Amino acid sequence: MPESPRRSPVEHGFPHLDTVRSAITALYRRLSVDGVERYAASLAPVEAAFADADDLHLGAQRVARAMVRHYRLPDARMIVAFRSMEHAGSVELAAGPEYFVELNDRFRTHRRDIGAALSHEVAHVLLHRLGLEFPGARDNEILTDTTAAYLGAGWLLLDAFREDAVTSQKLGYLTPEEFGYVLAKRAMLFGEDPSPWFTSPQAYTAYTEGRARALRDTEQPPLTAAGWAGRRRYARDRRYASEHPGAGVAPGVPYAFEAGGDGLRVAFSCPTCLQRNRVAVRGRVRVRCALCRAVLDCTT
Numbered sequence: 001m002p003e004s005p006r007r008s009p010v011e012h013g014f015p016h017l018d019t020v021r022s023a024i025t026a027l028y029r030r031l032s033v034d035g036v037e038r039y040a041a042s043l044a045p046v047e048a049a050f051a052d053a054d055d056l057h058l059g060a061q062r063v064a065r066a067m068v069r070h071y072r073l074p075d076a077r078m079i080v081a082f083r084s085m086e087h088a089g090s091v092e093l094a095a096g097p098e099y100f101v102e103l104n105d106r107f108r109t110h111r112r113d114i115g116a117a118l119s120h121e122v123a124h125v126l127l128h129r130l131g132l133e134f135p136g137a138r139d140n141e142i143l144t145d146t147t148a149a150y151l152g153a154g155w156l157l158l159d160a161f162r163e164d165a166v167t168s169q170k171l172g173y174l175t176p177e178e179f180g181y182v183l184a185k186r187a188m189l190f191g192e193d194p195s196p197w198f199t200s201p202q203a204y205t206a207y208t209e210g211r212a213r214a215l216r217d218t219e220q221p222p223l224t225a226a227g228w229a230g231r232r233r234y235a236r237d238r239r240y241a242s243e244h245p246g247a248g249v250a251p252g253v254p255y256a257f258e259a260g261g262d263g264l265r266v267a268f269s270c271p272t273c274l275q276r277n278r279v280a281v282r283g284r285v286r287v288r289c290a291l292c293r294a295v296l297d298c299t300t
Contacts (some may be wrong), residue, residue: 001088001120001141001172002032010163010170014213015176016142020178021274022135023146024185025291028273030132033292040190042152043070048115056082056085056108063115064101070153076125081120082108088171091121092130092171097222112142112199116156116171123148141173155194158183158203173288182211189272217271220254220278224284224297231299238281238300257281264299 010042026038047066050059055079064078077098084105092100092137107114123144127133134140148154158179160171170176183194184207198204219225221234234255241257241263264281273292279285279300287296 001113001117004083010161010168011175013175016174016178016201019139019142019149020030020146020174020182021269023143023276024150024182026132027150028275030130036071039151042155042194043067043119048156050109050111050126056111058112060114060118061157064122067118067153070120071126072120073126073129078122084112084150089117089121091124093124095128099125113160113171117162119148119153119156120172121266121275122152123153124134124234134178138173145174145179146182149179150186154179154270155183155197158206159200159261161203161206162200163202175211176206177209180207181213183207183208184211184214185272187211217269220268221256222266222268222279222298222300223271224299238266270294270296
C-alpha cells in the first residue's frame, strides 16, 4: 500500500472511478447481497484506537485481531512486524491460517494510523480467501481499498488523510474523494454516517465531495429522481434511438439504448451495486436489480 508521508502533491478527484465501481459490483457478485449485509456494522473507532502509551507490538496485534473479527476471518492469525520499507505495509498471502503483515517503521511513532494500514492489509487476506482479484497490480490495490471502505473498516484510510503547510499524508491507492464516494455508497445502503468518526478535517471535506458524487448516481436517467435537464436529454436521446436503431449516445451519458426483438431497451447502472440493468422502454416502471435486489423507480 502506498503512502505520502511528506509534503507532496496529493492526487484528487475521481480518476479511478470506473475501477471503483467495478470493484463494488465484484463484491456483490462474490459475496451476494446477503453477504454484503453481514458487514452492516462498521468497525468502531475504539477497536482501532492506539494510544502513544500502548505497547507497540501488543497494540498492533490487538488492532489486527479486531480487523480479523470485522472481516469475519475467524481462523486467520495476523503476525505484525515493523521494518524500513518504501510502502506503508505489505502482507504475505500464503495458504494460512497465519499471515505475516509488515508495516512501515514510521508507524512506530505514528500509531494512530496503524489501524488504517491494517484495514488495507487484512482486506488483502479477505480477498485472497474469496479468490477475488483484478488483473494488474494497480487495479487489484484499488479493489482492496474499495473492499476495505465498502465493508466498513476503510473509513480509517480516509481519516489518515491529513495536510498542513509542511506535510501531507495519504494512505491507499484511492484519492480522498474516491474514498468518500465509496463510504457514501455504504452510508446510503446502511443508513450510516461515518463523518463523526473523522479526526481529520481534510477527511471530512473529501467525504462530502465523494458523497455529492455518489448522490449523482441516484439522480441519473432513466431513474425517476433525475432532474429536469437529465430527463429532457434522455427523452431526446430516446427519440433519436427509436428513429435510428443501432445509433449510440454521446460519451459520458450514463445509459445506452439497444434495439431488440421486443422493441427498444435501455441499459443503465444500478445506483447501489453499479451493475448494468436492461429494461424495456415503456414509460414508468419499477425495476428490481437482479444483483443487489434494489428496487428502482424508472421512467424509461
